[in-house]
Amino acid sequence: MHGDSAYGLWTLVLLNSAIFIFFAFSFTKPKTQMDWRSFGAFSVFIVALFTEMYGFPLTIYFLSGWLAETYPSIDFLSHENGHLLHTLLGFEGDPHFDPLHIVSNILIVLGFFLLASAWNVLHKAQQAHTLATTGWYARCRHPQYIAFILIMLGFLLQWPTLPTLVFFQILVVVYIQLAKREEKLALEEFGDLYHRYRETTPGWIPKLTMDQPTTTP
Template sequence: MTHDVPAYGLWMLVILNSAIFLMFAFSFFKPQTARDWRTFGAFSAFIIALFVEMYGFPLSIYLLSGWLQTKYPGLDLLSHNSGHLWSTLLGEKGDPHFGPLHIASYVFLGFGFYLLSSAWNVLYHAQRHSALAISGPYARIRHPQYVAFVLVLLGFLLQWPTLLTLAMFPILLIMYGRLAVTEEAEMCKKFGAEFDAYAVRTPRFFPKLGASSQPEHPM
């Protein structure tokens, strides 16, 4: 096996890709409160860990190298394509960048960032008027921003799973779930019956199929 073009040790790519995605997410999310910064910080840790393994040092490949070489004796562990472990494990042939999982990951990433942008726009105007955000994506679910972050994380996991990010993912799910509950307690205290009515008709994370919550006071 030859490696004329190095797949790892590309630390400038680690920095560049991490910066691009974090700035992109920051421009949509625009954290303001301490809770917002915790949400964004956890997301940032996931992104950095991902790109460190994607272009810096393949820790997961290194730890799994013995098993991978036994099960896939012809696999070039130091090639970039080998990092797309789902493709390897599922026995996909050809370039993994054109495989169904990779294409699905782009759908998750695109919709996640779109949802994040749409939700922030509604939330920004609601906060300016000291009102409850109940229009746009908030008419379908109560926490579209947290759902958006999860969709982006899922998109990256479909592209490039690592042991660290797979371990971080359920922790982030729990964290976002707890933040959502805390946020709802604050909104209930602030808006009272208006939030209670909104919570009754609007699911927390999973929208009702074929139905939407209609806001009483459009923003």
């Protein structure tokens, strides 16, 4: 793609968006209204990301004056130079193998792993009408939302854009609000059981040691 525009590739936008949204759907299998809200918010982020990656580089056009003045010899309409952090931080060589991209891939893989593990526990608990307190839910109360945040943060490291930076902040707030609403509903349904679980299990930063799972009387 050197020398030619790497954008306007809407087939790649649709294909990549569909693949990652399908992966997230297959791992989460949203059923409740709150499930669909969190999944839908994540899908918006993914579409915005790949639209800028292959469709229309809004961020590059917005910063084009400064980029052209600061980096006059770089063609930012090539795909490799679209990795803005790679250039801005002075990395050389293929951006797909720089430290940021490697960390990015690790975060994305960890995020999908956590998402699959957490949602499996959650839906089994929902089907049994019990409280999810095993697996990752024994380490923190909201692993499914942590997973979405890890995946989005991973994508931002390799391809930051103005829209996705804004969406990321909005979605973090959305996930926090959804978590608060879920906790309110859990308190109404499980009462003291959930209160004890909340007292011993952190919300967002997983604990290293595993306690005995909370069980229903």
